[in-house]
Amino acid sequence: MSLLAITLCLLLFFAHYYVLHGVAEASSRGSFGRKKGAAAFTDPSTLDGICDSSVIVHGYQCQELSVTTEDGYILSVQRIPEGRRAENNSGNGNNKQPVILQHGILVDGRTWLLNSPEQNLPLILADNGFDVWIANTRGTTFSRNHTSLDPSQSAYWDWTWNELASCDLPAVFDYVSSQTGGQKIHYVGHSLGTLIALASFSEGKLVNQVKSAALLSSIAYLSHMKSRLIDLAARFHMDELLRILGLSEFIPKGLPVVRCLRRLCALPGVNCNNLLTALTGKNCCLNSSAFDLFLINEPLSTSTKNLIHLAQVVRSGVLAKFKHFGQLYSPIYNLSNIPHELPLFISYGGQDALSDVLDVTTLLDYYLKVHDDNKHSVLFIKDYAHFDFVMGDNAKDILYNEVISFFNRQFN
Numbered sequence: 442m443s444l445l446a447i448t449l450c451l452l453l454f455f456a457h458y459y460v461l462h463g464v465a466e467a468s469s470r471g472s473f474g475r476k477k478g479a480a481a482f483t484d485p486s487t488l489d490g491i492c493d494s495s496v497i498v499h500g501y502q503c504q505e506l507s508v509t510t511e512d513g514y515i516l517s518v519q520r521i522p523e524g525r526r527a528e529n530n531s532g533n534g535n536n537k538q539p540v541i542l543q544h545g546i547l548v549d550g551r552t553w554l555l556n557s558p559e560q561n562l563p564l565i566l567a568d569n570g571f572d573v574w575i576a577n578t579r580g581t582t583f584s585r586n587h588t589s590l591d592p593s594q595s596a597y598w599d600w601t602w603n604e605l606a607s608c609d610l611p612a613v614f615d616y617v618s619s620q621t622g623g624q625k626i627h628y629v630g631h632s633l634g635t636l637i638a639l640a641s642f643s644e645g646k647l648v649n650q651v652k653s654a655a656l657l658s659s660i661a662y663l664s665h666m667k668s669r670l671i672d673l674a675a676r677f678h679m680d681e682l683l684r685i686l687g688l689s690e691f692i693p694k695g696l697p698v699v700r701c702l703r704r705l706c707a708l709p710g711v712n713c714n715n716l717l718t719a720l721t722g723k724n725c726c727l728n729s730s731a732f733d734l735f736l737i738n739e740p741l742s743t744s745t746k747n748l749i750h751l752a753q754v755v756r757s758g759v760l761a762k763f764k765h766f767g768q769l770y771s772p773i774y775n776l777s778n779i780p781h782e783l784p785l786f787i788s789y790g791g792q793d794a795l796s797d798v799l800d801v802t803t804l805l806d807y808y809l810k811v812h813d814d815n816k817h818s819v820l821f822i823k824d825y826a827h828f829d830f831v832m833g834d835n836a837k838d839i840l841y842n843e844v845i846s847f848f849n850r851q852f853n
Contacts, residue, residue, distance in 0.1 A: 490583050491519050491575065495554035500525055501567060508616045509588065510579070510608040512600075517583035518613060519550060519575040520620075524568035525558075537572040538652070538848065539621045541613060545632030545658075546602075546747070547693060547740035549581035552831055555731040560834055562629065562841050569845050572621060576613045578605055580690070581741050595689035601750035601763045606637040607646065614650050625652035627848050631831055632795065636660040639804075640760070642779045653784035653851045655844045657830040658796040661776060661804045663755045665797040667722070678752070684745050691748055693740040722794035722826030726833040735832065776808035784816045785809070786847040788840060790825030818847050 492503035496519065504520040522537070542563055544552050553575060558564040566573050577584045579600065580592070590597040617626055628651055630638045635656035641647050642654075717724070750763045753771075757764075764771040779785075787809075789801040798821075805819065820843055825833065830840065 490517060491549075491551055491554070491577075495551055496521060496564070499558045499564065501558075501564060506616075507586075508612050510604075510612040512604065512608050513588035513590065514579040514609070515584065515586035515588065516579060516609060516613065517550075517577040517581075518616070519577075521563060521567045521573040521575075523572075524564070524570070526568050537570060537621075538627060539572045539574060539617050539624055540566055540627035540629060540848070541574045541576055541617060543576045543610070543628070543630045543634035543638070544578070545634050546743055546751075549577045549583065549739075549741055550575035551738055552735065555734050555832055556728055556834065560728070560837055562831075562836070562844075565837060565841050566845070571627070571848075574613070574617050576609070578609050580743055592690065598689040598744040599746060600744055601747045602633060602637050602640070603750070603762050605633075606640040607644075610637055610641050611646055614647055618650055626650055627652050627851075628654040629657065629844065630654070631657045632660050632827065636760075639776055639779065640774045642783065643774045643776050644778070648780055648783060651783065653786065653848055655786040655788070655847065657788050657840070657844075658793055658825075658827050659787050659789050659801050659804060660796050661760055661808075662758070662800040663751075663795075663797075664758045664803075665799040666755070667794040667797060674752070681749060681752075684749060688745050691743050691745045693742070718794075718826075720794065721828055722790070722792040724826040724828045724833075725792065725824040726829050726835050728832060728834045731832050731834075732828075776804070777811075779809070779812075781812045782816055783812075784847070784851050785812065786818045786820070786844060788820040788822065788830065788843075790827070790829060791821065791823040792826040795827045818843075 490505040492505050496503035501521055502523060504522070506518045506520060508516045508518050510516065542550070542553055544550055553563050554561050558568075563573050563575055579585075580598065585592050587597060592598075614626060618624065628638060628647075630636075635658070638647075638654055638656065639661055642651075746763070753764050754760060760774045760776065761771045762774070787801070787805065789796050789798065791798060809817065820840065822829070822839060825839075829836065833839070
C-alpha cells in the first residue's frame with residue numbers, strides 16, 4: 442500500500458467502505474465472497490498467526506518466528522523454507538537463497554498471500570527454490586508486542602518510517618542472516634517497503650547483507666501523485682489534525698477517520714464516487730475475491746506520527762527525516778549514496794496514482810543514473826496501478842517471473 446495520505450486517505454477509503462457497506466455485506470457472500478482461484482482464508486483471530494491462515498492451508502511448511510528490534514519492538518516473521526515441488530526440496534534451508542518480503546503501509550505480510558498459491562509471490566518464490574521470509578512491521582496485527590511498552594500507551598506509537606528503516610529492517614536482516622549461515626539476502630519491497638529500503642541503503646545500512654533488491658511500485662518521491670484527494674489531505678495538513686486530536690495510533694476504521702473523509706469528499710474538485718481508483722489509480726488486474734479478503738483484513742493501524750512524516754515528504758518534495766516542531770530543516774536521505782554496484786530491480790506502473798511515473802523517473806534519472814548497467818533492471822508495466830503489483834492475477838507472468846530471473850542472475 443502506500444504513503445502519505447496514501448496512508449491518510451487509503452484508510453479513508455476503507456473507513457468509507459465499511460460505513461457504506463458494512464462488514465456484514467462482505468461476509469454474507471459466503472466464505473467472504475471467495476471465488477475459484479482465490480486464496481483460502483481463516484479468521485486470523487482464531488489462529489496462532491499468518492502461517493496457519495495463509496500458508497499451511499495450502500500444503501506448505503511455515504514457521505512463526507519473532508525478532509526484537511534495538512528499540513524493543515517484537516516483530517512477527519514467517520518463514521517458508523521450501524515449496525511443494527519435490528525437486529526444490531533437497532538439502533537443508535541454508536543451501537537455499539533467502540529472500541525477505543516487506544509489505545507497505547496499513548497492511549501486513551498477509552497481503553502478499555491473498556491470491557492463490559499459483560499467483561502469490563511468497564509461494565511462487567518457495568516453489569522456485571527460495572527460502573522465503575515475510576516481515577511484519579511494528580504495530581501490525583501480529584507485531585504489537587514490546588519489551589516494555591503496550592499499544593495502549595502513546596509512547597508505543599512514537600515512531601515513523603525512520604525507525605522502520607533504521608531498526609525494523611536491520612533487525613530482520615540480522616536475524617535471517619544468523620539463521621541462514623550468513624548468506625546474502627534478496628529483498629522484495631512494495632510501496633513503503635521500497636522507501637524504507639532505499640533510505641537504509643543510502644545510509645550504508647544492509648548493503649553488506651543484500652544480494653539484490655526488487656522494488657515494486659517504487660516510492661521515493663511524492664511530488665506528482667495524481668490523487669486530488671491526497672493532494673488536499675497534505676495541503677490542508679489533515680495529518681496534523683489527527684495529532685491535535687491526540688491520536689497517537691491511527692486506526693483506519695475509527696470515527697475520526699470517517700469524519701475526516703467526509704470533509705475531504707466535500708471539497709471542490711474531489712470525486713469520492715470511486716475512491717479506490719481515485720487513490721491508487723485504475724488497477725487493471727485485481728482478483729476480486731482476493732480484494733474482498735483484503736477489505737476484511739485491512740487496513741491496519743500505523744502511528745499518526747508516521748502519517749505526518751509521509752505528509753512532510755509530499756509537502757517538501759524531498760526525502761528527509763522527520764521534521765520536529767520548530768525545526769527549520771531535517772537531514773535528507775541522499776539516495777546517490779546507494780552503492781552503484783548494488784543490484785536493483787525497479788518496477789512501476791503507468792496507471793499508479795501513488796508511485797507516479799514522473800517521481801520514479803526522478804529516482805532513476807537523477808539519483809540512480811550512475812548505477813552499473815548490469816546491476817540495474819527496470820520494468821515499466823503500462824497498465825498496472827498500485828495494488829496490481831501485489832494482487833494482480835497476471836503478476837506471475839508479467840512481473841514475478843522477471844523478479845526471479847533477476848535474482849538468479851546475481852551470483853556474487
